[in-house]
Amino acid sequence: MTESLRRFPDWWQAANESGSTEALARVPAVREDSCGYSESIESLAEEVPVALVYNGSSHAVMMATPKDLGDFAVGFSLSEGLVGEAREIELVDCLHLASGISLQMLIPQHRFATIAGRDRKLGGRTGCGLCGTADLEAAIRPVRTVASTPPPQRQTLLDAFSLLHRQQALNAASGAVHAAGLLVAGGALIAREDVGRHNAVDKVLGAAIRHGLRPCVLLVTSRASYELVHKAAQLGCTTVAAISGPTAMAVRIAEQAGVNLVGFAREDRMTIYHRAG
Known part of the structure; x- marks a missing residue:
């Protein structure tokens, strides 16, 4: 257990796992399809x-x-x-x-x-x-320069996204949240979800640091914006991969930071917008 994790009281650690406020709400709704109408109870993200x-x-x-x-x-x-x-x-x-x-x-x-x-x-x-x-x-804040390394192999990233998809319990229930995954030194994948993509990134980066793990590759189920690349570089990630495209500003920041930037990593392809190392 790391020094930073010991600073969190036991009750906080328990709250971090489940939360005193539920992450999902159950609400009544009416579904309509070609067969007509039916009442249902839907799970919505809080x-x-x-x-x-x-x-x-x-x-x-x-x-x-x-x-x-x-x-x-x-x-x-x-x-x-x-x-x-x-x-x-x-x-x-x-x-x-x-x-x-x-x-x-x-x-x-x-x-x-x-x-x-x-x-x-x-x-x-x-x-x-x-x-x-x-x-x-x-x-537009100055960005940290990371130790440049080549990006992971295409199949490694695609396999990681497949694993991230299987860990999206909140999105499976609600269809309304983003996920961020982090490949850390040693090859493990950590995942966090949130209605906000920036929040999901902060959560997964925080989870790695709190447990004394070194962030390496950030995966996001969204576009790769300037802010996401900046956050990743700030904590030493060498690669950012997104299922959608990056912005032009994100590419420029990746070039400044020495971060590999990959977009459209889905199905059987990906596009490399900046390759470092």
Whole structure:
């Protein structure tokens, strides 16, 4: 067990596994097809406002799936560059309020001073990436350069996506959430789901770091945007692979960071937009 994981109370670890708020809701609906109408009970993905609060000050409110919130707190804090190491984060409390969930964290004062100077208050949208950034200069942050390596073989990536698909329990039930998978050193695949693709990435990155695993290859069931490549590079991933296409900005960031960028990794093909190493 790593130092960063020991800093999480036992009750928080339990909440991270299941969550005090259910990730799925059951609602009545009416299905219509060529045979007519039928009543049904449908499983829908929950999304709730989740506030990330540092030293008593709210920095971001994201619409997120109320599951794996310990991973989310760590992954967001690291991928956004708010702290440099997981051990700098102390999770104090997870407050379930009528209006949403508040993740209360303590970080070193010099880190908090940097956050306060950013003038960035994120207001919660499900697909939020850069919303809330105060000015254009702050929107495109410098990217970390990773140790460049060749991308995995095509079949390795396709097999990993197939395994990721089998681990999407929430999406299988609701059809409404994204997934992010992470191949870590040693070849294991970690998966997390969320209604927001950025949140899913933060959760899976946080899960790896909390368990002392080194992120290598990030898989996303969405397009590859600038923000996703930036987050991956921030934590040392050498490859980002998406089932859809990347943006042009994502390709430019991948080139700067030395990250392999792969799109349309599905069925029996993939497109390499940047090859490093």
